[in-house]
Amino acid sequence: MTAMDPFLALMAAFVAALGACVGSFLNVCIWRIPRDESVIRPASHCPHCNRPIPWYLNIPVVSWLALGGRCRYCRGPIAVRYILVELLTAALFLAVLFQAEGYPRLLGMRRLDDWLLVPVYCVFTAGLVLGTFVDFEHQIIPDSVTWGGLAAGLALSPLVPAMHDTTVWYWALLLAAVGGAAGFGLLWLVALLGEKVYKQEAMGFGDVKLMGAIGAFLGWKAVLFTTVAASLAGSVVGLTLIALKRTHLQGRLPFGPYLALAALVWIYWGPLLWQAYFRLLGRA
Numbered sequence: 001m002t003a004m005d006p007f008l009a010l011m012a013a014f015v016a017a018l019g020a021c022v023g024s025f026l027n028v029c030i031w032r033i034p035r036d037e038s039v040i041r042p043a044s045h046c047p048h049c050n051r052p053i054p055w056y057l058n059i060p061v062v063s064w065l066a067l068g069g070r071c072r073y074c075r076g077p078i079a080v081r082y083i084l085v086e087l088l089t090a091a092l093f094l095a096v097l098f099q100a101e102g103y104p105r106l107l108g109m110r111r112l113d114d115w116l117l118v119p120v121y122c123v124f125t126a127g128l129v130l131g132t133f134v135d136f137e138h139q140i141i142p143d144s145v146t147w148g149g150l151a152a153g154l155a156l157s158p159l160v161p162a163m164h165d166t167t168v169w170y171w172a173l174l175l176a177a178v179g180g181a182a183g184f185g186l187l188w189l190v191a192l193l194g195e196k197v198y199k200q201e202a203m204g205f206g207d208v209k210l211m212g213a214i215g216a217f218l219g220w221k222a223v224l225f226t227t228v229a230a231s232l233a234g235s236v237v238g239l240t241l242i243a244l245k246r247t248h249l250q251g252r253l254p255f256g257p258y259l260a261l262a263a264l265v266w267i268y269w270g271p272l273l274w275q276a277y278f279r280l281l282g283r284a
Contacts, residue, residue: 008102015097016090019122020060023089026130027082033130034138048076060086081133089129095268096121109268114162121267123152124217128260131210135256139204146209150180153216164219176216183215183223184208190227207255214263221274222266229262230255 004012029039031047044053051073057063064083071078097103099112112118131145154176157163161172164179191203215223234255265273 004104005102012094012097012103015093015118015122017060019090019093020086022093022122022126023086023129024058024060024082026089026126026133027085029130029142029144030081030085030133030137033142033144034134034140046071046074046076046078049074061090085129085133089126092125092129092264093122096125099268107268108272110270110272112162113165114160116160117162120156120160120163120217123156124149125264125267127152127213128263132257132260135206135254139254141204141206141210141256143209146206146213149213150184150209150216153180153213157216163217175219179215179217179219179223180212181215182220183226184212186223186227187211203255207259210256210259214259218263218266218270222263222270225266225270225274226259226262229265230258233258233261 025039028044031037032039042052044058045051046053048071051071057067057072061083064078064086067078069078069080069083070076095106095109096118098106099109100115100118101111105111112121127145127149131141134145135141153163154173157172157176158169161167161169164172164175166172166175187203187208191205191208194203211223211226214226218226234253237253237258
């Protein structure tokens with residue numbers, strides 16, 4: 001950071017703060033959307049005593065730490081999830097920014113060809129965080145993340161063709177549509193076959209829709225990568241739980257978070273891993 005251009009350092013600080021603020025709003029969405037409540041009204045309030053929370057007690061990260069994770073009025077506990085989502089969103093936004101030209105290349109992450117990909121991927125990342133935490137708590141993925149993500153991917157692609165490695169807007173739109181269809185269709189087929197084999201629902205339809213959104217944002221290659229990587233991650237966790245004799249937890253772990261994790265890996269390293277894999281095949 002000492003060698004970084006002052007403007008880029010200031011941009012990093014701004015993006016981190018923005019990520020924390022977005023994370024604060026995501027916390028509202030995580031709590032209210034599954035309960036069919038408005039995310040706008042009423043204003044933020046304590047879930048225990050319902051007292052409104054003034055702005056100076058609602059500063060991301062800072063307020064939770066200053067209050068010791070408790071409401072100032074009733075001293076009811078405020079879940080650690082609130083600060084976790086704020087910090088996670090800030091860190092993920094920063095990771096996207098550090099892929100842009102001029103920043104240190106962290107952990108071998110790929111470079112973004114277009115600065116406009118930074119806000120696009122931040123929007124996509126926020127949706128993944130929202131879907132992940134709702135899925136953990138309620139075993140559902142909101143339509144605002146799935147269908148909304150699919151629509152956003154299709155709408156943004158012609159505006160930022162670099163999302164699909166092109167400069168032609170209509171080609172980007174076509175690739176987004178192909179990616180969305182590939183993601184939706186592939187996971188729908190997996191869900192259908194799983195239901196036939198196991199005689200019960202093997203995968204929620206929310207996961208199918210989420211993969212459609214991933215395909216619309218990231219393309220068909222990301223669909224293949226995300227499917228394989230998420231399945232591997234799920235297998236590793238499943239085997240770990242078996243080894244720890246915690247098999248009763250397997251049914252409580254949704255598949256959506258694995259898809260979100262794999263999609264994030266694609267954003268940061270996916271194209272590089274894709275190229276490395278095919279170079280390895282060429283040498284075999």
